[in-house]
Amino acid sequence: MTVPGPAIEADSATAPFFAAAARDRLLLPRCVSCGTWHPPEVATCCGPLEWVPAAGRGVLVSWAVVHAAPHPAFADSLPFRTALVELAEGPWLQVRLTGAEPATPVAGSPVRITFAHPAEGASYPVGTLEGP
Template identity: 35%
Template structure:
């Protein structure tokens, strides 16, 4: 840790044609969910076609940002170098008020204080000039 140039860099999520709208929105501090224009179901993560019926080209609808903790785990090495350096790396699954689940992280709360079902709200964490992650925190 004394040699910052030795630290691994964080792997970044790829921006793909079917996820570009999502990343544009998070850049603006907005959480959008894809909703199928054929079967009207919400789904996550964004995919090239609907997870329920296969139709392409969803519409995008704003999520409230309110969620509850569905489950979580602490990832231990072997992991990619960046995550190994920060292990144990907490990963959570939240259930959004709209009924879809997201894999994310909770910020500003140690895992010892995670409780299944606890209320959370979306927040945003810039990774670089193009990518802003959706993270979750305690409300208020």
């Protein structure tokens, strides 16, 4: 899948997340102590975090159409949709929303997490709306 945008570079903290994305798998950090799932950017809880496979499914919380490029690499893909997805495990994930339909998504609609594999930079998750 091609989703235009700037190249993403993984660092030591995010390497497991992006390595899994390259294999079309979503990992989320989960606390070993209390069991709480976190979004990928969270690095602390009451105990150590471990990367655990997630279902890769959720529901649409909100979405927006981006008309002004936040980075020059997005200029050729305007307008595009971005969304907040509540994953089945609980954390919210911000993703590009792929696919043209429906034109007006509805909160609560099921979303499947798929992965973009750009020619340069790390693979990353995107969201695809699924039918009811």
